[in-house]
Amino acid sequence: MNTRETISTFTGFYREHGHELSPSQSLLPPRGDDSVLFTTSGMHHLTPYLLGRPHPLGRRLTGVQRCLRTTDLDEVGDPTHLTVFEMLGSWSLGDYGSRQSLRWGYRLLREGFGLRPEQLYVTVFGGDEQVGPDVESLETWGDLGVPVEVLSEDNWWSNGPTGPCGPDSEIFVWTGVGEPRDTPGTNSDWVEIWNHVMMRYERLSDGSLVPLPQVGIDTGMGLERLLTILQGTDSVYDCDVFQPWRETVPTLWPLDLRERRVVVDHLRSSMVVVGDGVRPSNTGRGYVLRRLLRRVLTILWRQNLTLLDELPLDLYTHTLDRFGRSPGGGPTPDQVRQVVLEEQRRFVGVLERGRKLLSRLPREEVLDDRTLRYLHETHGLPREIVEVLVR
Structure with missing residues (x-):
């Protein structure tokens, strides 16, 4: 699949399941949001709606959002990290929960993008001193027959020091040579492509957590990483979005x-x-x-x-x-x-x-x-x- 077909397959799947297309927003976060300098994920512009405000497009959304992250700046140049990238996303604003989100995600990867079951591994939040393990995700992946690695802080997503947050389940694809082996936590040939966040809490300034008035779902999948898998390239820099750069810069x-x-x-x-x-x-x-x-x-x-x-x-x-x-x-x-x-x-x-x-x-x-x-x-x-x- 080329870039256009990949985006169309993703957003088309969710639109078939009742999601409205949310337009891409600026790299600059919404006015009044000083938690970050730049938009680092698809959810930043949706934060008020994840906290409970009604969204004009409804409770199910999908789209593509440009993002910028500087936390991985020293890793830029390896096969998977970029500073500015595009994020494919889907959101439930108090509508469906994690079981539905994970099942849809698995179906899209298998039927929409043609990934084989043995290529996949997932990680799930195993609990910490504040929150117990994410039982729903564990049970859902068990029903689907996908191998699971249970982790703690690596599977907790926060919007920033304060704001909506919750456990997440990350989906990894095997990119190594030969048959898949080990786990995502022990072998870097497992590359994360999709994160499903269960927005269940709001973190306050004192570090405490309070349940959100509605449970939200925020998923994000790096477009360039997905293209690397679908196009069989060695790095994000070899997929089709970088073709003009690949042809020009070496000259x-x-x-x-x-x-x-x-x-x-x-x-x-x-x-x-x-x-x-x-x-x-x-x-x-x-x-x-x-x-x-x-x-x-x-x-x-x-x-x-x-x-x-x-x-x-x-x-x-x-x-x-x-x-x-x-x-x-x-x-x-x-x-x-x-x-x-x-x-x-x-x-x-x-x-x-x-x-x-x-x-x-x-x-x-x-x-x-x-x-x-x-x-x-x-x-x-x-x-x-x-x-x-x-x-």
């Missing part, structure tokens, strides 16, 4: 595999973030954007490669079209390109200023933690740039 910069993946991920993510109205800065969302772009520029500059001037406008257009435009239309591909190139100009200026500054400091003092903090706070020189300049 511009001779990078090793991991560096090429980081460059592709960070540039693509930066375009989407700028498209949603963020601009580089030294704080908040703007700092995340600046960090992404400067990681790319540092990789290229360190190897004396050309910078971003030659990146074709077609890649900007493809990326913005792939993720959709922000409400109100957002900037054009050329306007996004100008933001990226302006940040490059600033980066080159930082390098020149850094060279002059470091030339006046004793070499043995430059990488001292106190000096690094001084260079960053006073002169705006991040540690990674100082280290590159010293080398």
Whole structure:
């Protein structure tokens, strides 16, 4: 299946079961939500409705939501992690429960996407000091004949420090060589593709849990990871959504595999973030954007490669079209390109200023933690740039 067919199969299945299509929202969380800088899952824009407010589209929803996560930033470049990605989702707002959600999920994977039973393994919440084990999920998977690994904190989902939360059941697919073996907790060849969260509680500021007025279901499946499985590729970077990047980037910069993946991920993510109205800065969302772009520029500059001037406008257009435009239309591909190139100009200026500054400091003092903090706070020189300049 290509990307279009995969999305259509997912949303079509849920629409056949009474779910209304919920449009993709911005990477920026809803106004007034300061729990996160960016939308990290499909549920963020639905938080008020999971807490009990009626949704204008009803109690069953499905859709595709663009998300951004920085918690896995150091893992970007491996076969499965991305900074910006798309999440296929389904939601029950006080309608059906975990048994129905898991049964539908299993049916879709088997009949809709053609996965074999022996390819699948699941994990279930086994309880902690506040909440007991998720018996409903354990029993449902047992009835379906799917092997289960019982875990604790790895199978608890929270919206943030406070807000709706609950146990989850994660579905893994075998990606290794030969017959499936071991468990998801002991073998990384089991890759998580789908998470079913049972939204049963609200966590208060003191850490306590109170039952929600209605039990909700929030499921999320990474589109790119699913495509990796369905298209039989070695990584998310080899599925069809990355084809224009795969054809272009190697012709511009001779990078090793991991560096090429980081460059592709960070540039693509930066375009989407700028498209949603963020601009580089030294704080908040703007700092995340600046960090992404400067990681790319540092990789290229360190190897004396050309910078971003030659990146074709077609890649900007493809990326913005792939993720959709922000409400109100957002900037054009050329306007996004100008933001990226302006940040490059600033980066080159930082390098020149850094060279002059470091030339006046004793070499043995430059990488001292106190000096690094001084260079960053006073002169705006991040540690990674100082280290590159010293080398």
